[in-house]
Amino acid sequence: MGLLTNRAKVLEQKPLTFMESLYLPAILKGMAITFSHMFKKKPTISYPEEQRPFSPVFRGLHVLNRDEYGRENCTACGLCAVACPAEAITMEAAERKESEKHLYREEKYAAKYEINMLRCIFCGLCEEACPKDAIYMSETFAPSNFTRKGFIYSKDELLIPNPVDEKEKYEIAKGKREVQLKNK
């Protein structure tokens, strides 16, 4: 058979020595390697009881933000949708009524806001484009789902809990990331 390169090596099959034929040294050597791993730091963790800390630049599930009075920050300007390279964001704008001033911070708000997580590449451009601090990416993963429709997140699913009525849930949803970014 012709060889394509000269890197091939012909292996000689030498007969085993007496010690090698006992297999004992090889077994002991293998056990010593196994034993030495018992004192090394474990690379695995007991998830979900134990969780690794997120990187400060981790970009997880999107959150639609509210101000300290619980009003929605989003003014439906559409800049996030324009900045999105995956065309994952859709929205419908509406005019705020006089009676809705406690619900929406600006005169316009997003009556409908959707993100298609199957399209999203978690690039963070929507967060950067937003002039109203209305959208940011949290430390949460997008949970798995069985249907494609389940990955289209509506405004209700994206909105952060109200800091006035649901203070505890709001703090959990906000996570540590916002604090870390502010301290940079």
Ligand code: SF4
């Ligand atoms: S993270 Fe990137 S891809 Fe995902 S919605 Fe925002 S801009 Fe679009």
Ligand code: SF4
């Ligand atoms: S999230 Fe920000 S950029 Fe997107 S529509 Fe709302 S205010 Fe505009």
